[in-house]
Structures are given as C-alpha cells and as structure tokens.
Amino acid sequence: MRIRLAVTVCAAALLLESGIARAAVIDAVIIDTFETAQALEVEDVSPPVVSAAHQIAAGEVVGGFRDLFVSKTAGDTGERVRARVNPSGLDLLRMTIDDASGSVSTTYDGHDADSNPVTGVNFTGLGGIDFTAGLLDAFLEMEVNFSDVGGPVRFTVFQNVAAGDKFATGTINVPGGIPSGSSVILTKELSTFVLGGTAASLGEVFTNVGALIMTIDATALAQQGWDMRMNYVKTRGTIDLPAASIPEPASLTLLGLGLLSCLGFRRVVMSGSV
Ligand SMILES: [Ca+2]
Ligand SMILES: [Ca+2]
Ligand SMILES: [Ca+2]
Secondary structure, X not given: OHHHHHHHHHHHHHHHHOOOOOEEEEEEEEEEOOOOOEEEEEOOOEOOOEEXXXXXXXXXXXXXXXXXXXXXXXXXXXXXXXXXXXXXXXXXXXXXXXXXXXXXXXXXXXXXXXXXXXXXXXXXXXXXXXXXXXXXXXXXXXXXXXXXXXXXXXXXXXXXXXXXXXXXXXXXXXXXXXXXXXXXXXXXEHHXXXXXXXXXXXXXXXXXXXXXXXXXXEOOHHHOOOOEEEEEEEEEEEEEXXXXXXXXXXXXXXXXXXXXXXXXXXXXXXXXXX
C-alpha cells in the first residue's frame, strides 16, 4: 500500500517534469511581511472605545506605508489591547489582548494623514494595483505562527476610486489552539469575496486596488483575550507554463533525476516496510 502510493506520487511528478502538464503557484502581491517595527497599545477602561493609530514607512509593505490601529471595546483599566510588528527580530505581527475585547487593524493605503481604518482610508492610495498579477485562481494567503483563542481576520479591499464606495470583503477564520512556533497556512480564494457598495465585479476590484484593510477582530465575547502572531499576508495564483511536446535537455535531466529519486524513495519505502 505504501509502495503503490510512492509510485503514484512519482508518476505525477514525472508527468509535470516531462512537459505534458505544467502549472505552478507563485506569489502575486506581497501585502506585508511584518519587518518594519511598529508598536501600539491602549489600556484605559472601555467602553467608551479607546483607540490609537500610527503610520510608518515600510519598504516591505504594499504601497510603502503601514497604518496600524488598535481599538479596545471592553475591559478594565490596565487590560491591554496591544499590537507589535517585529518586536523581537521574528518579523511577525504580534497581537496581545489581556482579559479584554478589541481589534487590531492594518491599513495599506500609501502615505496619508490618518491611520484610522474607519475615518482615514485613502481609497486611491495604492494607485490601482492588480492583486491577481494576471495569475489564475488567485487567492489571499496568510501564515499564522500562534493563536490561542482564535477568531476572524476580516479583509476589505477597495477598488481604486476616490469615493470608496466600491469594495469587496472576505474573512479568514483563524483557529484557536495553534502552538507557538507553528506555521499554519490559511487561504481564501479571491473569487469567494463578497461585493460591497456599488462595485460591479470582483475582477474590477481585485485588478485595480486602491486600498486594503485587514482587521483582526476580537470584539466579540468569544474572542476575549485572543493572542495571535502572523508572519505574512500576500496574494498568490497559478501560472500555466506552456506544455512542451518534446522535452528539452534540461527537462530530460530533470526526468532522469526524478526517476533516480523515485527509485531511491521506493527503495527506502520498501526497506522501511520489511
Ligand atoms: Ca497610510
Ligand atoms: Ca490611512
Ligand atoms: Ca514575516
């Protein structure tokens, strides 16, 4: 049984290498890899809502600037809602919420005067970026490295029009119980986003993006005290490589290497099964 599985996997790999069918998933747009350090926290009693906002120039971020925003919607004095980007050299967005409720948002809208995602979005700040990069079956991907409680991460993607009335929304639900140091990849196909406002089609929004808001939403009681760490957010998609009728020398070398590795793998599996 195990040997048959190994042979099937090898056959699929050889098909890809021999040029009969070739496709690859590659990055489209890097939204944020969380390297440029930034930190905010609020700890006053809430309600009423207390919040803080800050923008920083960040070369690794789409549009060159990251607007960070923290909001506390319930909790006693001293209970923090805190967001830190790269606090200790790990290139992560780290959200820490004490026994309180709130949210952490990052807005990508270029350089502007207001970092509040409700009142201060420059809907044309990114100038019309194609989030699919022309790839097929494009999707949003994030890597989570820790999550205790779990909850929704909400994305609002604005078409590049000044009124901000054309947008699409989508949510990735982050599970709880993800141990520290994990690498959990979560994705959402762009075709599954929901149109908002007067947007005519998802294609028109995602190929002409003016701004993006990501909100880690821990305002609900079920998300009280949620802590989470995230490594990156980006869009990816599939590229079809032209199928070659006759394998080129480089492909033949790959084919040979594939065969050798298959034989080796099979030997390991067989010897392992004795
Ligand atoms: Ca901004
Ligand atoms: Ca802004
Ligand atoms: Ca990172």
